[in-house]
Amino acid sequence: MTSLPHVPGSIDALAQALEGAGYFADRRLATAAFLALRLGRPLLLEGEPGVGKTELAKALAQVLARELLRLQCYDGLEQREALYEWNYAAQLLHLRAAEGKSSSEEAEREVYQPHYLIRRPLLQALQAPPPGAVLLIDEVDRADEPFEAFLLEYLGEYQVSIPELGTVRATVAPVTILTSNRTRELHDAVKRRCLYHWVDYPDRERELAIVRARVPEAPAALAEQVASFVARLRSAPYAGQFQRAPGIAESVEWARALVALDRLQLDPEVVQDTAGVLFKQREDVAALGQELITQALEPEI
Ligand SMILES: Nc1ncnc2c1ncn2[C@@H]1O[C@H](COP(=O)(O)OP(=O)(O)O)[C@@H](O)[C@H]1O
Ligand SMILES: [Mg+2]
Structure with a gap:
């Protein structure tokens, strides 16, 4: 297989280039992305909302100097909107x-x-001029099964037949990223066609790096507190009390909100007052009570 222009030569080089584009990947995610590029296979990313699935495709497009083409999936998506x-x-x-x-x-x-x-994006991706496109098929779990079947064919051949014009083949195969929030299982055949990676929440260090990079105006101590507090909310015994833990997007937003409030550090009041930035469900906001907050704010032993 010919090596692609702009593709970093190692996993570390790719991770570093992604970091240069503001994206912090852990080793396993960087490996999955590297292999997808090297093997020319689509990469399926599954994970909770807000863990950085969509963002990876954007960062990859930047690193590879390729145009990003995004197909947002939804129930009822039809070929004429996709193709x-x-x-x-x-x-x-x-x-x-x-x-x-x-x-x-x-x-x-x-x-x-x-x-x-x-x-539409799937056809644009075939006709993108060199070096080709990064094709993001976002939230594929929202589309219906007939669309998935069509997608399978598309991913297998990277060509499309237009009855009135003939067959369109990819000039350069797109780098394809599929994402799923796993609201339903995808078909086995689609999974088999792709490399697969489950995107987990980042550990504290990586989250801190992300918050620092995205909200450079946040004081260092505040950024650390945000990363620690959110990491705690996502772990036992706190995680079980929420329907949906805060994602990275929420941590970043929260840091921004605290800066906007001129906060230099966290205290129970400000955590409770800004709970709506961390949680988007009424029950979760209610579950974030004073007692829980005080406990989760205590320094680690
Ligand atoms: N690894 C990461 N490095 C830097 N920023 C990230 C990372 N993951 C998530 N983010 C931030 O979180 C936001 C939400 O991520 P997104 O990719 O939209 O989540 P998902 O698609 O998994 O729901 C992004 O806009 C970005 O600001
Ligand atoms: Mg997304």
Whole structure:
């Protein structure tokens, strides 16, 4: 296999380049991404919301100097939104203008030209000029099973047949990242096609590095407290009391909020007052009571 331009030569080099793009990957995630690039396989990232799945695709695009093309999945997503559709309005206008001037066959040929094609991300990814694109198929668990079946075919061949125009093959195969929040199991066949990585919450050190990088204006002691407090909320015995633990996005937002409030350090009052930045569910905000906060703020022994 030919080596791709801009692809860092080792796992460490990739991790470092990602860090340069503001993304902090642990060793296992960096390995998965490195292998996906080297083997030319799609990478499926599963994990809780807010752990950095989408962000990895953005950072990879930056590192590889490739265009990022994003397909956001949802229930009812159809091929014409994912792949292509004909621009009916423009076609109709053309037909009307051509009325009386060209034969109906001619007119039909004219309106099925690439000019009238609206390219959606999956087709754009095939036609991206070198060095090619990073294709992010985001939250694939939200799409339905027929779409998954279609996706499987697409990932297998990186080509698409457009009846009126013929087959479009990838100029350069896109670097493909699929993400799932695991609201349902994906089909085995899709998983088999991909390399797989479960993205976990970061450990305290990595989270601290992220908060520092994203909120450089936060005082060092505050950033440390934020990372420690959030790490505690995600671990026993606290984690069990929440429906959904705060993600990295919440830690970053929280640090920003505390800076906006001119806070130099955490205390139980400010934690409770800003609970809505950490948790997005009423029950979780309620579960973050004074007693729990005081306990979780105590220094580690
Ligand atoms: N490893 C990371 N390094 C730097 N920032 C991160 C990392 N993971 C998450 N973030 C931050 O958290 C936010 C949410 O991450 P995102 O990728 O949207 O989560 P997910 O797609 O898993 O729900 C990002 O915008 C980014 O600010
Ligand atoms: Mg996401």
